[in-house]
Amino acid sequence: MTIINFTPWSALLGGAFIGAGALLLLLGAGKIAGISGIIASLGNKSNHADKGWRVAFLVGLLLVPALLFASDAIAVPELAGFSVLKLAAAGLLVGIGTRLGNGCTSGHGICGMGRFSIRSVVATVVFIGAGMATVTLLGLGL
Amino acid sequence: MKNNNAALIFIALLAGALFGLGLAVSGMIDPAKVQGFLNIAGNWDPSLALVMGGALGVFAPGYYLWRCSGRGQCALGSDLPKVPDPVIDKRLLIGAAMFGVGWGLVGICPGPAIGLLGSMQWQAGVFVLAMLAGFWLVGKFSK
Numbered sequence: 001m002t003i004i005n006f007t008p009w010s011a012l013l014g015g016a017f018i019g020a021g022a023l024l025l026l027l028g029a030g031k032i033a034g035i036s037g038i039i040a041s042l043g044n045k046s047n048h049a050d051k052g053w054r055v056a057f058l059v060g061l062l063l064v065p066a067l068l069f070a071s072d073a074i075a076v077p078e079l080a081g082f083s084v085l086k087l088a089a090a091g092l093l094v095g096i097g098t099r100l101g102n103g104c105t106s107g108h109g110i111c112g113m114g115r116f117s118i119r120s121v122v123a124t125v126v127f128i129g130a131g132m133a134t135v136t137l138l139g140l141g142l
Numbered sequence: 143m144k145n146n147n148a149a150l151i152f153i154a155l156l157a158g159a160l161f162g163l164g165l166a167v168s169g170m171i172d173p174a175k176v177q178g179f180l181n182i183a184g185n186w187d188p189s190l191a192l193v194m195g196g197a198l199g200v201f202a203p204g205y206y207l208w209r210c211s212g213r214g215q216c217a218l219g220s221d222l223p224k225v226p227d228p229v230i231d232k233r234l235l236i237g238a239a240m241f242g243v244g245w246g247l248v249g250i251c252p253g254p255a256i257g258l259l260g261s262m263q264w265q266a267g268v269f270v271l272a273m274l275a276g277f278w279l280v281g282k283f284s285k
Contacts, residue, residue: 015193024157064166119227127211
């Protein structure tokens, strides 16, 4: 095991922004910043009145990276190496898995673990472990 | 009530913007960076552990200070969501494992998937559409 590409300061700073966003949504509005849950419940036919804040959150989440990419402040990540099949399989697994498991990296990893939810700690350990196994066994890393 | 709704939307927009900024600054939005973190036996890049550390370092103390000051409501007045009962069932474990495999395959999870749409690459669109199909399938076949 060799450690390369380690970027501790930008990781900590970016993480602090993510935590601040999740904290603002929770203490300001009483909502959990779980991205999979926010997107998935947009598809619910009930509670139309509750859709506005979800759309607003996703607009902010999409617009800021779009502006950073467009202004070259952040390099556009390379996606060209992924085949359609791989993207579709990964997206499907992420979609099904996050609904079955009631959360993703944000919902479980931050909002859940940050409130010491045992379910979230277990889910986070399992998805990081499964992710590590996938990348390592399939040799997907650089 | 209308004012309250405008405030809710404004808070959500700002929170989403902060979240998106964090994903971009931290490198979490870059699939290669994520796969570098998951590549524990290869050229391991521990950065994303610090992303989670930074996020929890702001989120957890903020939440507990708020609770310790006796407030069970958010600033807009509604109750704070309850922490779920510690039930570890098959659904949670299988779901988390499936998510982990998908996350490992291309290094994209739901937040960065939305942020990557802003890079105008069709690959991000394919991932998001497949993810939406996954949400829909579970909604259709469960309960």
